[in-house]
Amino acid sequence: MNIAALLTSAGINITVCVVLFSLYSILRKQPSNFNVYFGRRLATLSSKNVDLSLERFVPSPTWVMKAWNTTQEELLTIGGLDVVVFNRILIFSIRVFSVSAIICTILVLPVNYYGRNTIHKDIPFESLEVFTIENVMEGSRWLWSHCLALYIITITACTLLYFEYKNITTLRLVHITGLPPKPSQFTILVRGIPWSADESYCEAVKKFFTYYHASTYLSHQIVYESGAVQKLKDDAEYACKVLGDGLEQSCKPTMMQCYFCGGTNNFKIIANEMDSIHSRTSYSDVHMVPRKKLQECAAAFVFFKTRYATLMAARNLQASNPMLWVTDQAPEPRDVYWSNLCIPYKQLWIRKIFTWVASTTFVLVFLIPVTFTQGMTQLEKLEKMFPFLTDIVKKSFMAQLVTGYLPSVILVVFLMGVPPVMMLLSAIEGPISRSGRKKSACCKVLYFVIWNVFFVNVFAGSVISQLSVFTSITELPAQLAKAVPAQATFFTTYVLSSGWAALGFEIMQPFALFCNWFQRLVLCSREDSYNGFLRFPYHTEVPRVLLFGFLGFTCSILAPLILPFLLFYFFLAYIVYRNQILNVYITKYDGGGQFWPLAHNTIIFSLLVAQVIALGVFGQKRSTIASGFTIPLLIGTVLFNEYCRQRFLPVFKNDATQVLIDMDTRDKNCGRLEEIYDQLHSAYCQFKNSSTLAERFSYPDKERIQRLQSSENLETGKNNIQQAISWSHR
Template sequence: MDISGLLTSAGINISICAVLFSLYSVLRKQPSNASVYFTRRFISEPVGPDDPFGLYRFVPSAGWLMRAWKATDEELLEAGGVDAVVFMRIVVFSLRIFIIATVVCISLVLPVNYYGRDMEHKSLRVEPYDVFTIGNVQEGSRMLWAHCFALYVISFSAFVLLYLEYKSITKMRLAHITGSHPNPSHFTILVRGIPWSQDHSYSKSVENFFSTYYPDTYVAHQMVYRPSTVHKLKKDAKKMYRMLRPVETEYVVRGDKPCYLCGGTAHTFKVIRNGVDDFTSQTTIDELHPTQIEKECPAAFVFFKNRYAAVVAAQVLQSSNPMLWVTQLAPEPHDVYWSNLSIPYKQVWVRKISSLLCALAFVFVFCFPVAFVQGLTRPDVLTQWFPKLKGLLKNQFVNRVVTGYLPSVVLISLMYTVPPIMMLLSKIEGNVSRSERKRSACIKVLNFTIWNVFFVNVFSGSFIEQVSVFSKLQELPFQLARQMPDQAAFFTTYVLSSGWASLACELIQLYNLVYNFIVKFIVRSTKEPTNIALTFPHHTEIPRMLLFGLLGFTFAILAPLILPFLLVYFFLAFLVYRNQLLHVYVTKYESAGLFWPVVHNTTIFSLVLTQVIAVAVFALKLAPVASGATIPLIVFTLLFNEYCRKRFSQVFRRSPAQVLIEMDRRDEQMGREEGFYNQLRSEYCQLAYITKDLTISEDFSRAGPNRQCEDDRSCQDEDENSLRQGIQHIKLQK
């Protein structure tokens, strides 16, 4: 590819971005699109079409860019929580490191590459891309020290920035733990692998075990039931509600009432009907379903008096058989993935191995379409596959579009199938929390992307040739050193297509926009669409950003022309993602920055890979001194990673006892709320989080913000008070 082909691809993507950015600035001003572009505000405080008609509503503007730029971290923290702030810190870190890399490499490395050989240069528009890579440098040239110096500057800058970000995010995580209100998950552990006994139920086994071995701190427990039982109870309540709907009822908000599935307490409604002024009788799940004991799962939530006791119980081996009485800290109530709690713990390791094998098989199969995409970048291969295109490719513009722009578009289209499949595999694994499932999917997508998009594309050619490359692992760095400069043009166009264009599509929210249009203007529904609220897709955006980071590091000294395009991408990402986190995405649960260790480890991998490739490149260029000078940099990178692992990463895996004990003492001094321990059971009420559709009255449909269900990306009303009304109706009917 020559520079004119790269400019053609850049022009196409710039045009797409300009059109979509302008279209977004117009669409966001239309009152009918409030549920699409202001979802966070819309679901909690519905807005009507009170905006007066004016010409300005149809004129593109850039005011939203300034508002996103001026937004503070405090506003972002309030809107999206710690995870939103951490994601933006990833963007800021990438922006800072590649500003440094761009300045150093464009001013120092790029001229060395361009004038690396004694040759007559053509006009820049018709210059081949290869003259801007390290492949154009003469073997044995002393100017290769410029590349070694640039690599040292980039590596040490990354060390400093990584350390500062890791330290800051660790403090933010601890501040979130200590500064928040008493979180039910801090006092709760999840127990799985409860042994079966013929003498009594699982519930009795849990009570006997923890009252015996934790007599001073054990409070109560809540069993997990099979989903079919919970759905049966929901169906009965819904059916009874439909029968009693014509009866006039008055709902008055009252104090604490029992949660009829779990036995705990929760804020409910008082039912006043035909002179009945009070309703105090408690209905348990066993009264509604006599065979409920048979429906119990070997899993339970166990509640403790303080945080420290819960952490100790979660981290200690409970039995001589590690497969029994397996404990862990419970996820937040809204983070629990209820359908996976019924999976027997003995099946979990089988599921993990199976999902891993399926992921590896998918990676292997995906190598074939990636190899096909690489064939599209070569005109000779393309004419061999499609002889009829030979005449068409003689046109210079068509040739540039087909070989420069089309392959990256095809690869991006294929990559859209990866996140849903990886999310499904993460669900099959048996993860008990939504955040854990999304983090697992993020790691799978990241590994898949690095392998298929980076390595398989670098080793271009037939699939047999790609496999033969790995026959000798010691040859791998040298193969990378030979192949990567040739693939720099493809990855530059990939950054343009997958980076710039994807940000524009992220702004438009095409799926939600089309759905909103159909509901309002084709179906003519009078109700506002409330099932378009989304949580932030960490499992798609973080892998893409880390892949671009990998490309930036590895090509910084090999083909620095990619760096300005990456820099523009990260700058646009800073504005776009900040706008989306403030206005569009809804936070349902909080992982308190658990994605940052993934980012840190991937960045270290990118640095080490870059340094190893640099050693091989210098060796191939007959510069043994520069090659030997790079080896200490690899050692220092590994030592730095080990220090960060010892210093910071443990905080993301375990809760510090010192912090928990201080929080417990503070609660004792201030006095804990009366009935706090009873409220723990209602927080982990299984029925409240599985119920989706039961609504008692239209008057209460806007009583609180709807919560988003990630599986079908729909916003669901999971208010447990609604279903409890139906259960109370059942009791009254009796």
């Protein structure tokens, strides 16, 4: 591939982006599309302003400025810590690849271009291999520039990683200590409750925790097996029963008396009746009043009096048989994945094996389309496979289009089916939280794309040859050193197709827009329904950003031309995703920043792979000095990663005893414990948290903003932040 083919691909993607962004800036102003492009705002605001001026039909960059000026505190309030972590990944990528682009443009690119004493063509007709390290002669004394650039990039990345990890750890501590107290801090999930013919699961839980946790046990709530239809039926029966009891007491004995009595008094009597029911029933039996007909599961939420007691119960082994009375820290109420709680605990290891086998099989099957797309980058192989294309590909423009644009587009189309499949496999695996399911899917997608987009494309060929590459680990650096520079041009076009164009489609939301138009034009409905119930797609966007970072690190000194295209993608993604978070995506639950350790590990892996490839290249080029200096860099990167694992990672795995006891003491002194206890059962009500249509959009953005703006909570929040910062430095 030459520069002209690369510019053809870039031109096509730039045109697509300009058209899509211009359409978006017009369509977002139309009142009929508000439910597509302002779903989050419509979910929290009661009214919308309609501007009927001519400006509605003219593209404008005002949304860019609004997204740019949004602060991190606003993102934290709107989307939670996971959104902030994703934003910090983009900021880290912008910073590190800005440094990489400057260093490689000054040091590496001239050395690559003038690496051999050859006559160069005009720039548009130059082969892209001229700009890679392949063009440097063996034994060249200029290879020290590549080694120096690798040192600067690695030190910059590790320094930025350290400060990002430190800041995000502080934010997580603030997330834990934030107001109001989170129900999950007082709740554990118990699974594997032993079955007994003499007593129900509810009685078994109460008996066990009353005996073994007598001083700290508060109450519990059993988990039931019930489908959506059964839930609605039971709710209707219970509502009729309560209304009937209230009417019988307020107006006896005829219905005529009911007509003349006031409706307000009836509701007061119903409320009094409910109060009397709660007063006659203990904490652990409240949930049994309306739900006696439901089938109990071998799982329950158990509530404790303090956070510290909850932590100890969640961490410790409860029985001599590890498969019984299994305890975990409970997710947040809106984060609970209710359909998986009734899965028998003994089945989980079988499900994990099944998902691992299914994921591996899917990866191997995907070798076929990847190998096919890789063959399209080479005209000779393409003409042999499809002889009827010989006359077509001889044309200059068609050759540039086929080799520079189509392969990456076809691969992107095939990869579109990967995230849904991985999300399904992650759900089958049995996670207890929705954030856990999304994180598991994110890991699977990340491993999939790194393997198929990078390694399989690097070692493209028959399936047997792809698998035989790794028969000898000692030959791996040499194999990578030969293959990666040759495929750097394909990775560049992949960034254009999967990055730039994907951002245009992301901001346009074509599927939601089509559904909205179909509803209004075909079904003739004028209601502002929320299309898609959009949540932020972490399982697709986090792997994409980390994959591009992986490609940037591995190709930085080998083929520096990829860096400007990557840098432009990260800048564009920074604006687009901030806009989507502000206007489109609705946050229902927050995973507490658990994506950052995954991002950190991926970046470290990227650095190590880049260093291993550089070591192989320096060995091939017979540069002993450069090879010798690369080995200490490898060791230093591993040691840095180990330090971060020891210093920061435990905060993301477990809550600190010191933090929890301080919070318990503060709540006790403020007299808020009784209020917290009263809210636990309602927070983990299984049928209230079941996703009805209206409840999906009840995320209390207004309440959170008002709570943050109140003076008392602001003062307490400042104290929490100061405590969290002090804890993070200990």
